[in-house]
Amino acid sequence: MGLLSGGGLCYNLAQFGELTTAFVDRTVNQHQLSTYLPLTTLFGGGRRLVNASHEENMAALEEDARATCIGCFVSIIISLVLCNGSIALLGWSAARQMIRIRMLFLEAVMRQDMTWFDLDTDFNLASKMSENLMKLKEGMGEKLGVIANLVGTSVLCICQSLSFGWELTLACITVIPFAVAASVILSNVSTRFRLRSVASPSPSRVRHRAVSLLTSYKYTSPMRASSEVQYKVKATRDLYPFL
The missing domain is CATH 1.20.5 (Single alpha-helices involved in coiled-coils or other helix-helix interfaces)
Structure with a gap:
């Protein structure tokens, strides 16, 4: 569902492209046959005119704009439903994972003395464990949903653009390796600095x-x-x- 939720953006881009084509046909190419607009036709627009008057072209353009607004609204509603459904399912799965982790943690605590871990007076294993579990739940519930939406948007946009014009699509895809390499380098640098900050003395020890x-x-x-x-x-x- 998260991957399918990215289709709303792809549809809106294609719908906006058809509206731009309709603007050109209704204003500049009024004496030629109008271009076929499959997405606009689904919602009551996309009339094909040839040698029509200016008034007829403007009326058809209003129909196209109305159909575009309806199509974008419907796609947004469907995308919101899919996004909420994917986040709800991921949250339910994350809650089950948290229950399982808590049970395993309780079994581990029952087997040995918990104070063995509390070497520092400012560190509480139980509170730290609960905080980490909440962060893990938030990451599994929301972050994965956002990642699935972005991946679905990228894949569907590439497939859609290949159907419209593969030459320009391949030219745009050539930038992706450089963007991925830059992201990897940036993540490595940030991870290195984060490890240095973790290895440095903690604020509590410095305060002591x-x-x-x-x-x-x-x-x-x-x-x-x-x-x-x-x-x-x-x-x-x-x-x-x-x-």
């Missing part, structure tokens, strides 16, 4: 180190001041007997 240093500084400062005062007092005590 900073607090420790601040505590040590606050503790050693009075000690240093006390030693200086004791040194001065000792020097004064040595001076008084001499006087």
